[in-house]
Amino acid sequence: MKITVDIESTVPMFTQLMMQIKQAVQKGQLKAGDPLPSIRQLANDLEVNSKTVAKAYRLLERDAVVQAKGYRGSFIHPDALANCTFDVNAWANEQATEMVTALRKAGVTDPEIRIAFTNALNKPLGE
Incomplete structure (x- = not known):
């Protein structure tokens, strides 16, 4: 190869x-x-x-x-x-879309969602 x-x-x-x-x-x-x-x-x-x-x-x-x-x-x-056929990026996008949809249905605003995602990304793994 x-x-x-x-x-x-x-x-x-x-x-x-x-x-x-x-x-x-x-x-x-x-x-x-x-x-x-x-x-x-x-x-x-x-x-x-x-x-x-x-x-x-x-x-x-x-x-x-x-x-x-x-x-x-x-x-x-x-x-x-x-x-080889599993696309982790597509899966991550799907998971994020589902989460955003659920949060919007619950009345959470887009800025609040962005803040929540930023906070989650900044937390060390396992917390």
């Missing part, structure tokens, strides 16, 4: 990386347990900042497409094929 990035594209490079890895999983080019290049190696190969590759890997790990195994590296997750 060859990974490339288009620096002229309006699509962020980390998103391009994520899309290509997901497509490779869906096409069977990458299978569960297959190793991925190290962050440093892929960044060097693509001539991009290692933080770009790290962000893509981190988001793929969040989506259970990639599995990090510490110093051994990153591998394709056992459930990657099933998880």
Whole structure:
């Protein structure tokens, strides 16, 4: 599998990386347990900042497409094929829309909703 990035594209490079890895999983080019290049190696190969590759890997790990195994590296997750089609952004938008609709029905104003969301975003996880 060859990974490339288009620096002229309006699509962020980390998103391009994520899309290509997901497509490779869906096409069977990458299978569960297959190793991925190290962050440093892929960044060097693509001539991009290692933080770009790290962000893509981190988001793929969040989506259970990639599995990090510490110093051994990153591998394709056992459930990657099933998880490639899940769109976390669409899900988040759906959840937010449902919440806003419920709050509006309860009579909460848009400025009050914005303040509530801002307060929720500023709270540490778990509070």
